[in-house]
Amino acid sequence: xxxxxxxxxxxxxxxxxxxxxxxxxxxxxxxxxxxxxxxxxxxxxxxxxxxxxxxxxxxxxxxxxxxxxxxxxxxxxxxxxxxxxxxxxxxxxxxxxxxxxxxxxxxxxxxxxxxxxxxxxxxxxxxxxxxxxxxxxxxxxxxxxxxxxxxxxxxxxxxxxxxxxxxxxxxxxxxxxxxxxxxxxxxxxxxxxxxxxxxxxxxxxxxxxxxxxxxxxxxxxxxxxxxxxxxxxx
Numbered sequence: 121x122x123x124x125x126x127x128x129x130x131x132x133x134x135x136x137x138x139x140x141x142x143x144x145x146x147x148x149x150x151x152x153x154x155x156x157x158x159x160x161x162x163x164x165x166x167x168x169x170x171x172x173x174x175x176x177x178x179x180x181x182x183x184x185x186x187x188x189x190x191x192x193x194x195x196x197x198x199x200x201x202x203x204x205x206x207x208x209x210x211x212x213x214x215x216x217x218x219x220x221x222x223x224x225x226x227x228x229x230x231x232x233x234x235x236x237x238x239x240x241x242x243x244x245x246x247x248x249x250x251x252x253x254x255x256x257x258x259x260x261x262x263x264x265x266x267x268x269x270x271x272x273x274x275x276x277x278x279x280x281x282x283x284x285x286x287x288x289x290x291x292x293x294x295x296x297x298x299x300x301x302x303x304x305x306x307x308x309x310x311x312x313x314x315x316x317x318x319x320x321x322x323x324x325x326x327x328x329x330x331x332x333x334x335x336x337x338x339x340x341x342x343x344x345x346x347x348x349x350x351x352x353x354x
Contacts, residue, residue, distance in 0.1 A: 168192035171206035196352025201231030258338035263291035
């Protein structure tokens with residue numbers, strides 16, 4: 121989540137300054153309750169509402185006006201929940217007259233037992249090779265589990281088995297995220313194998329040119345809190 125407010129003073133100092141200035145500090149806004157029934161639509165609405173609260177809770181005072189627009193989307197369903205994304209864009213106006221443009225993006229895992237959020241701030245961007253970035257497609261890894269995991273990713277051309285990249289990354293517990301720019305072309309189908317450090321593997325075909333023109337042809341791989349290794353579209 122990015123913020124364009126001009127300074128980030130310690131919270132206590134900010135509150136003292138605002139109190140002397142006669143401005144009331146904003147209380148932490150509670151996160152929305154999880155939906156009683158988990159469906160793709162309910163989860164999409166829930167993560168959008170949650171992300172809006174996360175953005176507003178970064179503002180030290182009650183805004184005079186907000187024009188935030190927040191959207192959620194489900195990337196994949198697992199045996200016990202959903203991996204979803206939320207985006208918020210818009211503006212926030214403060215009593216001082218200052219205005220900030222905000223953009224926030226986060227990944228969520230939602231189940232009947234828990235909600236885990238990974239902010240885009242936690243995501244490490246890695247170029248898989250020195251190939252032209254314009255010919256790279258996004259492959260994102262997330263770890264929603266409460267233990268750290270090392271994931272190894274091998275991307276091959278499906279027809280020739282020629283290896284394109286061999287990647288390895290350790291993802292921190294409940295916060296680890298990395299996005300790889302993998303060199304691809306519009307005519308090739310790729311075979312992607314992801315191996316976790318405990319021996320669990322998953323393999324899927326990936327043809328970026330026909331996956332989803334609206335989402336940069338990306339794919340995700342996630343470790344869930346129940347230790348599943350799942351895949352989905354970005």
